[in-house]
Amino acid sequence: MEGLYIHKAKKDTMATSLNVEDDIDESLSLLAKHQNIEIMTQTILKGAVVWLSPGTREDSFEFFFVHEGELEIVDDSMTTVIGPGDSFFANNIKQNIKLHCLKNAVMLYMSNCIAYDDVYYWEQNLQDLINRINEKDHYTKGHSHRVLGYAIKIRERLESVCKWMSYDDFVVACLFHDVGKCNVPSEILLKPSRLTNDEYNVIKKHPLDSYRILEPVFGEAISTLTRMHHERLDGRGYPYGLKADDIPMEARILMVADAFDAMTSKRPYNVARTYQSAAEELAGMTAQYDVQVTRVLLDLVTSGAIILDEDNIGRKIAEGRM
Ligand SMILES: [Fe+2]
Ligand SMILES: [Fe+2]
Structure with missing residues (x-):
């Protein structure tokens, strides 16, 4: 149907995405893109640290839904552990936020900042x-x-x-x-x-x-x-x-x-x-x-x-x- 786009996962996509090269601790796959909205999956290996940085735009918005794994969100005032079913979003943050992966994680990631091409x-x-x-x-x-x-x-x-x-x-x-x-x-x-x-x-x-x-x-x-x-x-x-x-x-x-x-x-x-x-x-x-x-x-x-x-x-x- 016109206007409908279906993305079939490759067999074992999740498994292979967690077997990325030892040297790259994270991996991003683009599922869909419309104008400046990107919907991606992000895998992060246990032990890796990922930083969310302030966007270049005031209306920057990044949403994450944890599909599997466990992560720790660390900012100045607190540390929060999140797991499957949890989600969070960052909207016009002013400083870096640290994400520490405790168990190999797969997240759904939506952004209006054109993250995929850069990464x-x-x-x-x-x-x-x-x-x-x-x-x-x-x-x-x-x-x-x-x-x-x-x-x-x-x-x-x-x-x-x-x-x-x-x-x-x-x-x-x-x-x-x-x-x-x-x-x-x-x-x-x-x-x-x-x-x-x-x-x-x-x-x-x-x-x-x-x-x-x-x-x-x-x-x-x-x-x-x-x-x-x-x-x-x-x-x-x-x-x-x-x-x-x-x-x-x-x-x-x-x-x-x-x-x-x-x-x-x-x-x-x-x-x-x-x-x-x-x-x-x-x-x-x-x-x-x-x-x-x-x-x-x-x-x-x-x-x-x-x-x-x-x-x-x-x-x-x-x-x-x-
Ligand atoms: Fe050196
Ligand atoms: Fe050196």
């Missing part, structure tokens, strides 16, 4: 980059995820002074800060012994290469943050030897999270330090690292908010180079 485009680009990293160096993948985890925890305590970049952009930059290592020859990247000066100079190109790879995909801010992750406040970092005034808080956080993971990961040429001793040493390196950031890290470690993950992939895969 689909991002997922494609993210997946391409993840594949490039994995092909080159398994360590970098594990390292990137751990650095992101530390950086998020630190940023949550310093949100009021993170003015440069949105939370979402910060996440992408942390995850892909080392993507420029794709251009480092494997014999250098995976060399198990000390590098020569020339080899080290090749490694030192990777922040600039991260910038060049990411800029066309994600724009100036995200790529610039990745370019800064080996700078140091005293100007002794690379590639540009920037000094404190030129290094925003978001980059200071990424620098510390990155160094912390390098110090606490077991590598062929490096014994893994304990979290406590690494955080204490970083807190003492006041010339290189932001004191506010290293104090937060030390507090997170001391209070048990960052716990040693014995299963973390970086400890098992002893290859690659920071």
Whole structure:
């Protein structure tokens, strides 16, 4: 009948949608679209965190109905657990709302914000980059995820002074800060012994290469943050030897999270330090690292908010180079 559109689910759609690649924690399928209204299903894997961000329009409206699974909605004042049959909507929200998935979830998602095309485009680009990293160096993948985890925890305590970049952009930059290592020859990247000066100079190109790879995909801010992750406040970092005034808080956080993971990961040429001793040493390196950031890290470690993950992939895969 004219005007009637039927969407038949592919066999086992729900099951396969929960078997998405390990690296993508969420997946969106478009069921119907009319003008600027989109109706989608969204799957989110257990453990993943998804953020609802303020829309670009004042009348932005996003509705979610939980078909299966369990999620926790966290905002400033409360935490609410929702499950099958529950629903919620966001209408012109002013700040990010965190959704933490407790059990693999499938939700019906309706939006008037043209979410699908944006997310689909991002997922494609993210997946391409993840594949490039994995092909080159398994360590970098594990390292990137751990650095992101530390950086998020630190940023949550310093949100009021993170003015440069949105939370979402910060996440992408942390995850892909080392993507420029794709251009480092494997014999250098995976060399198990000390590098020569020339080899080290090749490694030192990777922040600039991260910038060049990411800029066309994600724009100036995200790529610039990745370019800064080996700078140091005293100007002794690379590639540009920037000094404190030129290094925003978001980059200071990424620098510390990155160094912390390098110090606490077991590598062929490096014994893994304990979290406590690494955080204490970083807190003492006041010339290189932001004191506010290293104090937060030390507090997170001391209070048990960052716990040693014995299963973390970086400890098992002893290859690659920071
Ligand atoms: Fe790096
Ligand atoms: Fe790194």
